[in-house]
Amino acid sequence: MSFGLSRRGAAIVQFMDPVPPSDEVLMQRYAGGDAKSFEALYQRHEMRVWRYLDRSLRNAAMADDLMQDVWFSVAREAAHYQPSARFSTWLFTIAHNRMVDVIRASRPQVSLEALGTHDNPAVSQLIDDPRRGPHASAVAQEQASALNRAVETLPEEQREAFLLHVEGELTVDEIAIITASSFETTKSRLRYARSKLRELLEEYL
Amino acid sequence: MSDTPPTDGEGDDVEGLYRKSAAQYPSRPSTKVRQAILEHSAHLAANRRHAPGVGRIPRVTRSPSPKWRRPVLLGSLAAAAMAGLLVGPQFLRPSAPPVALRGSPTTTIPALQLPKSSATSASAKAQTGESPRIAIDLPAPAPAPGAPAPAMHLSARAAAAAPANPDQAASGASEPTGTGGISAAASADDVQPTVTAMRARQAASAAAASIDARDSEGRTALMSAVLQGRLDAVVALLRKGADANAADFAGVTPLQAARAKHLPEIADALIEAGAR
Numbered sequence: 194m195s196f197g198l199s200r201r202g203a204a205i206v207q208f209m210d211p212v213p214p215s216d217e218v219l220m221q222r223y224a225g226g227d228a229k230s231f232e233a234l235y236q237r238h239e240m241r242v243w244r245y246l247d248r249s250l251r252n253a254a255m256a257d258d259l260m261q262d263v264w265f266s267v268a269r270e271a272a273h274y275q276p277s278a279r280f281s282t283w284l285f286t287i288a289h290n291r292m293v294d295v296i297r298a299s300r301p302q303v304s305l306e307a308l309g310t311h312d313n314p315a316v317s318q319l320i321d322d323p324r325r326g327p328h329a330s331a332v333a334q335e336q337a338s339a340l341n342r343a344v345e346t347l348p349e350e351q352r353e354a355f356l357l358h359v360e361g362e363l364t365v366d367e368i369a370i371i372t373a374s375s376f377e378t379t380k381s382r383l384r385y386a387r388s389k390l391r392e393l394l395e396e397y398l
Numbered sequence: 399m400s401d402t403p404p405t406d407g408e409g410d411d412v413e414g415l416y417r418k419s420a421a422q423y424p425s426r427p428s429t430k431v432r433q434a435i436l437e438h439s440a441h442l443a444a445n446r447r448h449a450p451g452v453g454r455i456p457r458v459t460r461s462p463s464p465k466w467r468r469p470v471l472l473g474s475l476a477a478a479a480m481a482g483l484l485v486g487p488q489f490l491r492p493s494a495p496p497v498a499l500r501g502s503p504t505t506t507i508p509a510l511q512l513p514k515s516s517a518t519s520a521s522a523k524a525q526t527g528e529s530p531r532i533a534i535d536l537p538a539p540a541p542a543p544g545a546p547a548p549a550m551h552l553s554a555r556a557a558a559a560a561p562a563n564p565d566q567a568a569s570g571a572s573e574p575t576g577t578g579g580i581s582a583a584a585s586a587d588d589v590q591p592t593v594t595a596m597r598a599r600q601a602a603s604a605a606a607a608s609i610d611a612r613d614s615e616g617r618t619a620l621m622s623a624v625l626q627g628r629l630d631a632v633v634a635l636l637r638k639g640a641d642a643n644a645a646d647f648a649g650v651t652p653l654q655a656a657r658a659k660h661l662p663e664i665a666d667a668l669i670e671a672g673a674r
Contacts, residue, residue: 223439226447231439235432243427244420253425261431268439272446275615275647286649297674337422340415359416370650373657390412398411 216280224271231268238281242288245360248344249292249353259295263288285361289353289371336397343393351386354379609640616647624652624664632664642673 214222214230216237222230242263246256266287274283344352353372357363363371369379391398610618620640623631632652636642645651653673656665665673 223443224446226443228440228443231443232436235435235439239427239432240420240423243425244423247423247425257428257431260427261434264435265438268435268442271442273616273647277615278648283648290645290649290651333419334422336415337419337424340419341424344416359413370648370654370658373654375658375660387412390416394412394415397415 217276220271220274220280221276223268224274231271234267234280235264238284241360242284245285245288245356246292248341248356250295251345255295255299259288259291262291266291281361282363282367285357285363286371288361289357339394339397340390343390346393347386347389350374351382351389354382355386355390358383609635609638610644612644612646616645618644618646618652620644621646621650621652621655624655624661624668625659627659627661627664629661629663629667632667636667636671642668642671 214233216234219230219234223234243256243260246259246263247253250256250259263284267284270287274280344355347355350372354368357368357371358365365376365380365383368374368383369376372379374382610620612618613622617625618640620632620635620642621644623635642653643651651673653665653668656662656668
């Protein structure tokens with residue numbers, strides 16, 4: 194309905210539309226064949242998924258492979274996506290499941306349980322990943338580096354719960370289902386993770 | 399499912415710092431991976447565009463009414479009105495007079511033909527000048543040898559439609575009245591095989607359905623049994639060959655659901671069946 198607007202006026206109204214389409218709408222558009230919608234979705238969630246995978250695996254090469262695998266799955270399964278489920282929940286469920294598969298497959302070589310400490314040689318090898326690059330001395334970067342180190346020191350399950358919450362914006366219930374844990378267990382993992390991070394990052398808070 | 403946020407007020411500062419520092423994250427996915435993802439997605443989108451109906455969301459739009467719509471609608475309404483005028487009177491005719499009860503448990507049905515045993519008394523009453531009504535003594539007489547008992551009750555009109563007895567025709571009680579809406583062709587013998595065949599078809603289609611069929615959320619019967627905590631059903635489905643790793647559309651597997659619901663026995667059964 195034009196409401197009597199001229200073509201120019203309609204164009205201005207369209208340009209000024211402040212509400213970007215939701216993830217779910219973009220996903221539906223992509224399922225209908227709109228490639229631009231997928232690009233918009235990817236731009237919106239790229240770094241969140243990347244940080245989740247990279248922080249969890251602590252190996253950029255593995256995270257790269259997994260990143261591609263996850264987004265290929267999203268593109269492939271778009272037609273089956275149910276708008277009743279939040280897109281980010283669906284996306285991070287896929288990411289988590291793929292990551293669990295990779296961890297299981299590579300457990301003899303890289304055990305995430307064993308990666309809980311920096312004393313482990315495997316940890317040093319992974320943390321010295323050249324793609325991470327040297328951290329600058331700027332305050333913001335120093336703070337970010339401290340945070341990265343602090344997150345890396347968390348036990349696997351706490352880190353997993355924390356990352357799913359802050360990157361995927363998942364609720365406790367959703368995290369509990371994805372990680373096959375109870376509500377109370379998940380909640381306490383989150384509490385321990387935050388407590389430990391607060392302790393390690395006290396000077397920046 | 400509760401949407402309770404995990405923050406208890408203590409973690410806001412940590413999460414705030416995390417989100418603030420997220421932009422400073424030192425690494426990014428490689429350009430090669432990014433390019434591969436976008437190319438793959440564009441390729442799939444192009445396939446979807448060229449395959450109408452596959453993964454396409456129907457768009458709800460109000461199209462302008464075509465010119466032929468109004469005459470078609472009016473024609474349809476006129477046809478429906480004509481059909482109503484032709485068929486309606488069949489249902490608007492005066493219904494049969496109420497059942498006349500006599501001293502004995504006897505029911506009066508207008509213009510109803512009866513088997514031989516009842517028709518003789520009816521013709522006798524017709525000769526006495528009474529209205530052409532036929533009295534049936536209730537309960538119904540015993541069926542003739544060889545005739546199926548239910549057919550006597552179900553197909554009184556069917557029997558009336560077939561003037562097997564010349565005495566009935568002579569008594570004038572066999573004239574078709576046309577009243578009522580029940581088809582005379584339906585007898586118990588006709589109905590019974592139809593019902594049996596229908597049930598057989600239903601059973602066959604049920605057996606043909608996949609044991610891993612999914613509902614609107616992608617849940618299989620096994621997943622539903624897990625969510626309801628039905629160990630017996632889970633075991634039975636696994637024995638029937640249900641896929642122990644069939645995840646729903648949200649990616650949740652039966653084993654994850656069993657663990658989340660604290661159902662160790664079901665989880666063990668799933669693991670034994672190869673669940674991951």
